[in-house]
Amino acid sequence: MTSTGESCSYTYEEYKETADWLLTHAKQRPKVAIICGSGLGGLADLLVEKTVFPYAEIPHFPQSTVEGHDGQLVFGELNGKLCVCMQGRFHFYEGHSIAKVTYPVRVFYLLGVDTLIVTNAAGGLNPKFNVGDIMLIRDHINLPGFAGINPLCGQNDDRFGSRFPCMSDAYDRDLLRLAQETAQEQGCAAFLQQGVYCMLAGPMYETVAECRALRILGAEAVGMSTVPEVVLARHCGLRVLGFSLITNKVVTDYESTERVSHNEVLETTRMRTKDLQKLVSNLLSKL
Numbered sequence: 001m002t003s004t005g006e007s008c009s010y011t012y013e014e015y016k017e018t019a020d021w022l023l024t025h026a027k028q029r030p031k032v033a034i035i036c037g038s039g040l041g042g043l044a045d046l047l048v049e050k051t052v053f054p055y056a057e058i059p060h061f062p063q064s065t066v067e068g069h070d071g072q073l074v075f076g077e078l079n080g081k082l083c084v085c086m087q088g089r090f091h092f093y094e095g096h097s098i099a100k101v102t103y104p105v106r107v108f109y110l111l112g113v114d115t116l117i118v119t120n121a122a123g124g125l126n127p128k129f130n131v132g133d134i135m136l137i138r139d140h141i142n143l144p145g146f147a148g149i150n151p152l153c154g155q156n157d158d159r160f161g162s163r164f165p166c167m168s169d170a171y172d173r174d175l176l177r178l179a180q181e182t183a184q185e186q187g188c189a190a191f192l193q194q195g196v197y198c199m200l201a202g203p204m205y206e207t208v209a210e211c212r213a214l215r216i217l218g219a220e221a222v223g224m225s226t227v228p229e230v231v232l233a234r235h236c237g238l239r240v241l242g243f244s245l246i247t248n249k250v251v252t253d254y255e256s257t258e259r260v261s262h263n264e265v266l267e268t269t270r271m272r273t274k275d276l277q278k279l280v281s282n283l284l285s286k287l
């Protein structure tokens with residue numbers, strides 16, 4: 001049990017119960033799942049022929065508590081492709097166990113999904129990045145994982161994947177190329193970047209010294225999500241594509257008067273959300 005009294009792990013049967021419930025209640029059989037980051041849930045509104053499930057109605061499903069995360073699972077079609085979209089994700093800092101944060105990923109796998117698209121809002125560490133840039137995630141640094149906060153800790157269930165999964169190919173190279181091509185075609189290459197995302201547990205934003213340390217580690221964007229979802233997705237063999245929207249620049253100078261806030265984060269997502277939606281939507285038609 002965690003300090004909040006939550007279960008630290010789930011049985012195969014629990015994941016299966018959720019998946020079976022969804023298979024009974026939704027007519028769509030998507031191969032693509034999308035997890036929407038802070039302020040980026042508008043993507044799910046673009047789906048047509050929708051079936052919408054508030055998280056509270058889905059057996060064993062966690063609840064969203066963060067502003068900018070609506071808390072519903074949307075099945076439907078986007079640009080001719082069936083998908084299931086999480087309008088709101090779960091974060092470790094909300095007090096959820098890491099198993100709960102990643103719960104939907106194994107449910108997606110049991111639904112028959114083979115591709116996961118993750119989006120997030122992130123702070124830009126790479127000095128070349130501008131606010132409003134979209135960074136394709138080339139790789140990640142699992143900082144909570146260094147400290148043992150990892151959804152794969154505990155007994156391994158071989159029905160999902162192997163004890164020691166490879167992570168050197170976490171982000172699918174073909175999907176990365178496709179995303180770059182698509183960005184060129186739709187004319188948003190000018191603000192497309194590629195880089196390394198680093199997850200911290202949050203909920204506080206980083207100190208100046210932490211940002212400087214993260215840069216030395218090779219991180220180019222920093223956030224409080226995504227990595228556990230990707231780890232679990234790769235464990236069960238899903239292909240992964242990730243987008244970080246650079247919502248703010250991190251502070252690396254003690255003289256700076258800049259102060260990051262969630263309002264600033266959400267404001268940037270409002271400015272760039274349509275471009276990201278178009279990119280994901282155009283890309284889906286090519287899968």
Ligand SMILES: O=P(O)(O)O[C@H]1O[C@H](CO)[C@@H](O)[C@H]1O
Binds near residue numbers: 225
């Ligand atoms: O990663 P997402 O969910 O997009 O949200 C990011 O924005 C929030 C902080 O402003 C944190 O939750 C951080 O992880």
